[in-house]
Amino acid sequence: MTAFLLFFMQINSLFISGLQAVDDRTALIVRIAIGLFIIAMYLKNLEVENNLIIGTAVFSAFFLINLNATCINFIFTLWFVYLVRRQGAVGVIKSVYYSTLLFSLIFALLVVKGIIYPDIVYIAETGRFRNNMGFWSANYPGFIAYSCFMTLFACKGYLSGLIHPLIRYFTYGLMLFFIFVPFLADSRTPGYAMIASMMFFVAISNNLLRYLVAFYLPLVPLVLLSISLYLPWYYHGSDLDYLLSGRLSYYYDYLSALKMNNYFFGSPLPEFALDNSYLILMTALGLGFIIPFTYMVYRAVLNNPNKYFIVLIFSLICYGFTEAVMARAETSVVILFYMLMFIKTREEEFDKFGNMINVVDNIFIKTKKV
Numbered sequence: 001m002t003a004f005l006l007f008f009m010q011i012n013s014l015f016i017s018g019l020q021a022v023d024d025r026t027a028l029i030v031r032i033a034i035g036l037f038i039i040a041m042y043l044k045n046l047e048v049e050n051n052l053i054i055g056t057a058v059f060s061a062f063f064l065i066n067l068n069a070t071c072i073n074f075i076f077t078l079w080f081v082y083l084v085r086r087q088g089a090v091g092v093i094k095s096v097y098y099s100t101l102l103f104s105l106i107f108a109l110l111v112v113k114g115i116i117y118p119d120i121v122y123i124a125e126t127g128r129f130r131n132n133m134g135f136w137s138a139n140y141p142g143f144i145a146y147s148c149f150m151t152l153f154a155c156k157g158y159l160s161g162l163i164h165p166l167i168r169y170f171t172y173g174l175m176l177f178f179i180f181v182p183f184l185a186d187s188r189t190p191g192y193a194m195i196a197s198m199m200f201f202v203a204i205s206n207n208l209l210r211y212l213v214a215f216y217l218p219l220v221p222l223v224l225l226s227i228s229l230y231l232p233w234y235y236h237g238s239d240l241d242y243l244l245s246g247r248l249s250y251y252y253d254y255l256s257a258l259k260m261n262n263y264f265f266g267s268p269l270p271e272f273a274l275d276n277s278y279l280i281l282m283t284a285l286g287l288g289f290i291i292p293f294t295y296m297v298y299r300a301v302l303n304n305p306n307k308y309f310i311v312l313i314f315s316l317i318c319y320g321f322t323e324a325v326m327a328r329a330e331t332s333v334v335i336l337f338y339m340l341m342f343i344k345t346r347e348e349e350f351d352k353f354g355n356m357i358n359v360v361d362n363i364f365i366k367t368k369k370v
């Protein structure tokens with residue numbers, strides 16, 4: 001049921017956000033219905049966890065203060081996470097993997113159609129021709145390709161021998177195809193993010209480096225938030241701004257309009273695109289979000305030291321500097337990212353033969369589980 005629900009959430013987003021085949025009123029009704037279904041599914045066991053209630057109350061309070069719809073998105077995300085994690089760690093990863101695999105097949109077919117029948121548009125600001133592939137923007141197929149690639153990579157790597165060889169090889173084929181999608185659409189940032197993630201994966205195969213990365217990884221969001229707040233004031237309109245496709249100018253326009261209380265209690269979303277996850281989170285929850293967020297990343301790494309998950313966490317928090325991905329919980333990579341903050345796979349890892357293995361020390365050396 002949860003695998004189907006996640007699949008439906010992604011398909012729903014595909015038609016609403018990607019293809020824009022659904023009007024705004026219908027889209028709102030569908031999203032409300034999904035949210036209510038998630039809550040009803042969770043409540044049917046008549047058990048409500050205290051942290052879920054506290055989290056819901058906090059997000060609701062911020063929404064009443066700043067009227068930022070991102071807070072509502074996080075409420076439904078929180079309820080979905082608590083619903084899905086009842087399956088246990090392995091069940092969660094299986095649900096995410098198979099739902100994403102099915103969605104990836106449908107998405108790949110749409111991309112192939114977009115390659116055969118291209119939708120070419122000219123972007124005057126950058127002087128580039130891009131292929132929207134039938135989606136609302138070339139950015140959409142690029143990001144969804146990144147989402148499917150990273151999710152399949154992490155889940156397949158973790159489950160390993162629990163996946164039938166034919167399905168595993170099919171997954172490899174989809175992943176290889178998705179690497180090229182951003183470049184075919186000329187939305188190159190997600191393509192670079194995938195390549196950089198694979199290079200990072202090779203690097204942390206060294207156990208000592210893996211330990212150091214895991215130790216310092218939770219500090220990366222704080223660094224990137226600081227950079228997001230600093231660069232716009234001094235580099236908007238610069239060559240660096242041009243390299244980032246004008247993002248620093250958009251950041252500057254947003255930050256320069258803020259009042260002091262907005263830094264503490266958030267603000268409404270601006271009318272223009274704010275392609276930065278850390279600024280989006282700040283609009284919803286104020287600067288204070290970075291404290292619990294850093295702790296949650298720390299917990300995700302501590303409880304899930306599998307190198308595939310470490311790569312996914314690293315990739316998403318870095319990619320989030322140039323895209324508002326962390327607020328898009330209808331995509332599988334973001335769902336998996338937040339799920340890792342609430343599950344523990346430390347004692348449930350599998351080798352390529354499907355045998356369970358266990359982590360026994362801080363450098364994540366693995367031995368057969370007795």
